[in-house]
Amino acid sequence: MESAETTQQIGSWTVRAVWTEAGPFPSELHITTDKPGAAGFGITNSVLREVKLIHPNPPETMSAMNAALDSLRIVRDFQSQEEYSLNDDYLKALVSAYVAMSNANVASPIEKMSYFLPCDPLAIEKDLNEAIKRGFIG
Structure with a gap:
């Protein structure tokens, strides 16, 4: 099964989604930061609301x-x-x-x-x- 990836940058966060032909939603979602381990640092709801999951090759x-x-x-x-x-x-x-x-x-x-x-x-x-x-x- 073929897969495709999309990447989105939101501030210091990188969102990587892996898509397969099997469905309209990503099979994997990875959210990473370039500031790991910072005290009190975590992903916020406002960042999650900005995530856009758009399939690169939408299935039928x-x-x-x-x-x-x-x-x-x-x-x-x-x-x-x-x-x-x-x-x-x-x-x-x-x-x-x-x-x-x-x-x-x-x-x-x-x-x-x-x-x-x-x-x-x-x-x-x-x-x-x-x-x-x-x-x-x-």
Whole structure:
């Protein structure tokens, strides 16, 4: 399996990511400093927030994952409305997000959807079952 590396400099920190063709995330992440052993010195949250993990040769699943995240944003927008209900548009958006997560080969898509949506996996599953009843999932 072929791999590629990316390097990013953030202040005195060097971030090296090793990427394989197997997925959209690095298989290795190394963060080193040119000031080792300095008293009270450690990596901060602000440095970690600056780390950009951009695959040098994105696999095909990356576009599928982007589609899934876009679909989840639409569902979250429906859920953030004051009078949120199980209307057809919401259920279609939820089904679209579920299918997009499945197309991106995400393991346990309902559980992963709950990380992005303000509800637990059981509520998502219940809503998907309602979508099945209404004929939005074959």
